[in-house]
Amino acid sequence: MLLERATKIESQETNPLVPGLAGVVGTAGDAVDMEVLNAFEELQEDHETDLIVELIDLYLTDAPQRLLAIREAAFANEWLLLKRAAHNLKGSSANLGIRQVAETCRKLEGTDYELSTESVEKLLQQLDHEFARASEALLTERQRRLQ
Amino acid sequence: MSPEKLPSSKRVLVADDDPVMRHLISTIIKQQEHEVVVAEDGRAAYRILQSDSAFKAAILDMTMPFLEGLDLVRYMRSEKRLMRIPIMMITAEQDIKLMASSFSAGATAFLRKPFTPAQLQSAIRMLLGNRQLRNRQLRKIAA
Numbered sequence: 001m002l003l004e005r006a007t008k009i010e011s012q013e014t015n016p017l018v019p020g021l022a023g024v025v026g027t028a029g030d031a032v033d034m035e036v037l038n039a040f041e042e043l044q045e046d047h048e049t050d051l052i053v054e055l056i057d058l059y060l061t062d063a064p065q066r067l068l069a070i071r072e073a074a075f076a077n078e079w080l081l082l083k084r085a086a087h088n089l090k091g092s093s094a095n096l097g098i099r100q101v102a103e104t105c106r107k108l109e110g111t112d113y114e115l116s117t118e119s120v121e122k123l124l125q126q127l128d129h130e131f132a133r134a135s136e137a138l139l140t141e142r143q144r145r146l147q
Numbered sequence: 148m149s150p151e152k153l154p155s156s157k158r159v160l161v162a163d164d165d166p167v168m169r170h171l172i173s174t175i176i177k178q179q180e181h182e183v184v185v186a187e188d189g190r191a192a193y194r195i196l197q198s199d200s201a202f203k204a205a206i207l208d209m210t211m212p213f214l215e216g217l218d219l220v221r222y223m224r225s226e227k228r229l230m231r232i233p234i235m236m237i238t239a240e241q242d243i244k245l246m247a248s249s250f251s252a253g254a255t256a257f258l259r260k261p262f263t264p265a266q267l268q269s270a271i272r273m274l275l276g277n278r279q280l281r282n283r284q285l286r287k288i289a290a
């Protein structure tokens with residue numbers, strides 16, 4: 001049995017507030033695909049705690065550790081470790097609709113590290129930026145759900 | 148080899164180093180009135196399986212710290228007390244060869260991320276409730 005789902009890639013705009021990240025995604029709204037995240041309401045049972053809030057909390061607790069693992073691997077030139085850490089974060093992000101983080105992880109996973117350490121650093125900065133945007137969107141959604 | 152008795156336990160082993168996935172899968176398994184035994188990585192899953200074989204099914208992440216999902220599959224298929232347990236692999240990999248290796252090693256089913264909640268629910272329902280799927284697994288092992 002093999003179950004597949006297509007992924008979407010959005011167009012990107014220059015962010016005027018962060019010139020060092022020119023070409024990185026702009027608007028906050030595309031950080032998280034709310035349709036994907038809210039689909040997990042299907043699993044919500046009556047009188048149980050909000051499942052999506054639980055998933056957001058788990059992701060926001062776990063993802064920084066994975067980001068740190070990616071950074072540490074890059075610092076130590078441990079490229080296989082970096083690929084694995086990026087792969088893991090890609091999977092958990094994509095499943096919750098955190099698309100730009102997933103996409104940047106995919107790029108990190110596929111980089112030829114021996115030739116482009118500069119592009120790795122650029123991707124790492126992009127990843128930090130995307131995660132910050134995603135965190136903001138997730139926390140906003142979390143607060144909305146708890147009201 | 149005659150058909151073996153199906154595992155009668157309602158316990159499911161879930162091994163995944165992603166806490167979001169562990170929680171999602173555990174939630175669905177409990178909704179299907181089964182008990183969940185959770186392992187946070189491959190080594191923890193291996194330690195559980197060394198002394199506990201009363202599982203109706205196992206759901207294993209392909210990529211885990213210490214011991215990969217594929218290694219766990221090979222271990223389970225090498226142990227008489229574990230070999231009848233249906234195994235679903237979960238992965239974000241797109242490598243066809245890796246999938247083929249998983250099935251060759253003895254995995255029963257394969258679920259690729261990202262998936263929708265409905266897909267995950269269907270996959271688990273099939274793994275836990277599908278007598279045909281489980282009988283096919285037993286015939287494969289017996290062959």
